[in-house]
Amino acid sequence: MLYHASAEINNLTDDCEDLIARAQSGGDAEAFGQIFELHYRFVYKFIYAMLGEKEAAEELTQETFLGAFRGIHSLRGEARLKTWLCGIAKNIVYKHLRSSRKEGTKSADAVESLNVSDERTVSPDREFLSKELNYLIGAALNKLDADKRLVFTLKELQNLSYKEISEITGSNVSKLKVDLHRAKIEMRTLLRAVREAKK
Amino acid sequence: MKCEKYLNLIDDLVEGELGEQLTGQVNSHIFGCSECASFYESLKQEKQMYVRYLFDAEPSNDLWTKFQAKLELETGSVSQVDPKPAGVPFWRAFADGFWRLPTAFAGAGLLVLFGFGFAFLKFLPGERVMENDRASLSEVNAVQSLKIEPTETFENETKNSPAKVESAVRKTVSSKHYKNGHENESLKTKSLTDKNIQSHEAKAVKIKEKTISANEKQKDLPDFARLTKDEQAQIRQVKTLEKETVKQIEKIEMLLRSFRNARAVEGSEAFDVAYEKQQARKLLEKNAQLRRGAEDFGTLYTEEILSKAEPHLLDIANLENNPAPEKILSIKERVKNQNIIASLQIY
Numbered sequence: 001m002l003y004h005a006s007a008e009i010n011n012l013t014d015d016c017e018d019l020i021a022r023a024q025s026g027g028d029a030e031a032f033g034q035i036f037e038l039h040y041r042f043v044y045k046f047i048y049a050m051l052g053e054k055e056a057a058e059e060l061t062q063e064t065f066l067g068a069f070r071g072i073h074s075l076r077g078e079a080r081l082k083t084w085l086c087g088i089a090k091n092i093v094y095k096h097l098r099s100s101r102k103e104g105t106k107s108a109d110a111v112e113s114l115n116v117s118d119e120r121t122v123s124p125d126r127e128f129l130s131k132e133l134n135y136l137i138g139a140a141l142n143k144l145d146a147d148k149r150l151v152f153t154l155k156e157l158q159n160l161s162y163k164e165i166s167e168i169t170g171s172n173v174s175k176l177k178v179d180l181h182r183a184k185i186e187m188r189t190l191l192r193a194v195r196e197a198k199k
Numbered sequence: 200m201k202c203e204k205y206l207n208l209i210d211d212l213v214e215g216e217l218g219e220q221l222t223g224q225v226n227s228h229i230f231g232c233s234e235c236a237s238f239y240e241s242l243k244q245e246k247q248m249y250v251r252y253l254f255d256a257e258p259s260n261d262l263w264t265k266f267q268a269k270l271e272l273e274t275g276s277v278s279q280v281d282p283k284p285a286g287v288p289f290w291r292a293f294a295d296g297f298w299r300l301p302t303a304f305a306g307a308g309l310l311v312l313f314g315f316g317f318a319f320l321k322f323l324p325g326e327r328v329m330e331n332d333r334a335s336l337s338e339v340n341a342v343q344s345l346k347i348e349p350t351e352t353f354e355n356e357t358k359n360s361p362a363k364v365e366s367a368v369r370k371t372v373s374s375k376h377y378k379n380g381h382e383n384e385s386l387k388t389k390s391l392t393d394k395n396i397q398s399h400e401a402k403a404v405k406i407k408e409k410t411i412s413a414n415e416k417q418k419d420l421p422d423f424a425r426l427t428k429d430e431q432a433q434i435r436q437v438k439t440l441e442k443e444t445v446k447q448i449e450k451i452e453m454l455l456r457s458f459r460n461a462r463a464v465e466g467s468e469a470f471d472v473a474y475e476k477q478q479a480r481k482l483l484e485k486n487a488q489l490r491r492g493a494e495d496f497g498t499l500y501t502e503e504i505l506s507k508a509e510p511h512l513l514d515i516a517n518l519e520n521n522p523a524p525e526k527i528l529s530i531k532e533r534v535k536n537q538n539i540i541a542s543l544q545i546y
Contacts, residue, residue, distance in 0.1 A: 036266060038544065044258040058258055062266045066273055082541055137252045155214065156249045159537050162216060181210075188245075 020081060023072050032072070036065050039082060042158070043089050049153040050093045050146075052138040060096060064089040083160075083167040090150060090168060097146055140190035148183035155180050201228075202235055209235060213242040219506075250536050433496075440492045444501050447485055451508045452543045454478055454515065459534045461527050470527050472518055479515035486512060504542060511539060 019038075022031035043064050048057035067088045075084055141149055154165045155176075162173045169176070208225045211217045217225065229236045426434070454475060461470070486505050493502040514530050534540065 032270070033263075033267070036263065038541065040262060040266075041258065042538065042541065044262070045253045045256050048256045049253060054256075054259075057256075058262055058265075061258065061262065062269055065266055066269055069270060069273060080545060082538070082545070133248070134252050134255070137249065156246060157253050159215070159250070184245075 020072070020075060023069075032065075032069055035068075035081065039085055040065065042082060043085055046086060046153060046158060047089055047093055049141065049157050050149060051096070052142050056096065060089070060092050063092050067092065080164070080167070083164050086154070086160075086168045094146060136191065137187075140187055143190055144183055144186055148179050148186070151176055151179040152183040152187065156184075202232060205229075205232075205235055206238070209239050210242065213239065213246055250532070254532060254535070436492075437496050437498070440489065440496065440498070441501070443485075444489050444493070444505070447482065447489055448504065448508070448543050450478070451482055451486075451512065452540055454482065455508075455511055455534050455540055455543070458515065458527065458530050459540060461531050470524065471521060472515070472527070473520045475515055476518055476520065479512045483509070483512045483516055507539060507542060511537075 019031045019035050023035060040061060044057055044061045047060045047064070048054065051057055051060070064085060068085055071088070075081070141152070144152060150169060151165060154160045154168065155162070160168075162176050165171075165176055166173055171179075205225060205228050208217065208221060209229070212222060212225050229239050457475065486509055490502055490505040490509075493499075493505060511530070511534060514533070518526060518530075
């Protein structure tokens with residue numbers, strides 16, 4: 001039986017609109033806590049994909065929600081909470097990237113070392129392979145410029161629709177499609193070595 | 200040439216961005232074209248590989264605790280920036296502020312106060328009657344328990360005249376007694392002492408007020424009542440559909456959550472999902488019914504959300520009774536990655 005697992009999160013089935021209204025009306029910390037509970041994993045994963053660093057992702061997730069807490073009054077009814085949060089997270093990540101100027105430094109080493117480590121990646125241990133693959137995807141992601149990485153993360157890794165991504169980035173769907181197409185081509189080039197190694 | 204036309208569409212198909220009609224077209228092309236089929240498969244594999252990237256990326260368990268501490272600091276700092284005046288009563292603060300106003304504003308304020316005072320004194324008698332009326336709610340209830348029903352003559356007689364009110368009350372009360380078979384002259388006069396007349400006056404005003412408000416209510420009937428019977432029936436159907444959809448979505452959400460939270464138990468080789476399968480099948484039937492209803496009424500968002508949930512229900516309904524953990528975990532992965540639960544919650 002799997003059904004028992006749902007009992008523990010019955011309290012999360014509250015309507016988001018109700019939560020937003022409560023959080024907006026009197027700065028209801030409990031309501032905001034529930035908003036956090038519903039969305040923190042999504043926000044964390046987005047930031048993690050953009051930065052590739054666990055600690056920074058956790059730090060910026062907290063910053064995102066603090067920003068959301070401060071600005072929850074500005075949330076319009078038609079704006080979806082998830083895209084709104086993601087928009088805040090995007091701005092924070094861009095600010096972080098500008099200030100740290102770390103873009104591409106870690107990834108370059110990792111991807112360049114692919115050819116050298118081909119022998120090591122072929123391992124019978126599936127978990128190890130998966131970790132290795134994840135590391136390489138992360139490294140390749142960091143090679144992309146921030147705009148392409150953003151579209152790639154939201155579409156390929158987080159499965160948002162173009163409409164939602166458009167709400168977050170402010171770009172039109174045609175531009176998003178072009179950016180995603182280019183990002184995919186770059187990612188393929190960067191990861192070709194991994195595929196060959198796997199074969 | 201024909202395949203070129205489908206290349207972008209295949210990409211959109213993998214991204215889940217194609218409508219139902221185009222999906223059908225592209226699928227039928229893929230079915231008949233081995234080249235496009237292998238292209239489609241490679242794109243699908245690529246996407247799955249990327250989707251797995253974030254599968255294990257989980258924040259640490261104490262993230263909420265850390266955030267809570269920051270939030271407390273934040274709310275603390277807000278109150279420091281904008282402290283509320285502690286221990287100063289509202290009237291005191293108001294009075295202090297008032298005397299600090301420039302003289303001209305204070306004068307204007309006094310004039311306004313005089314104006315209000317004058318208006319208050321002018322309308323005091325009428326107001327008093329109303330106040331007495333509200334205060335003696337229990338008495339009014341007692342009158343209501345006599346079931347004095349305001350008749351047309353009663354209403355006409357009570358217009359703007361206390362004397363008429365009195366006679367109307369006499370008439371109404373006596374007629375009530377007459378109806379109840381208590382036709383007793385002494386009882387009629389005894390029950391209408393001066394004090395009673397006053398209270399009955401108030402009650403009569405109250406009754407009149409109620410009658411007028413009821414008439415006003417009838418005049419201001421909601422738009423719903425002005426609609427034709429067919430339109431009313433349609434609105435009712437849409438409301439019922441909405442209610443049922445909400446229930447359905449709650450059930451789907453619960454079911455999907457149970458998969459999202461599924462954990463592989465050490466030593467067990469299979470999950471028992473007979474109950475979930477049964478649930479998924481029931482939900483699928485209902486889903487199809489609700490989706491058709493949503494289509495008929497043109498409630499696009501409802502239709503969209505129900506369609507979005509359907510593939511997940513199909514996955515669960517098509518499981519064996521004791522599937523391998525990999526199958527459960529693949530459903531779990533899809534539920535997680537497609538954010539279906541969040542979409543359902545937003546609905």
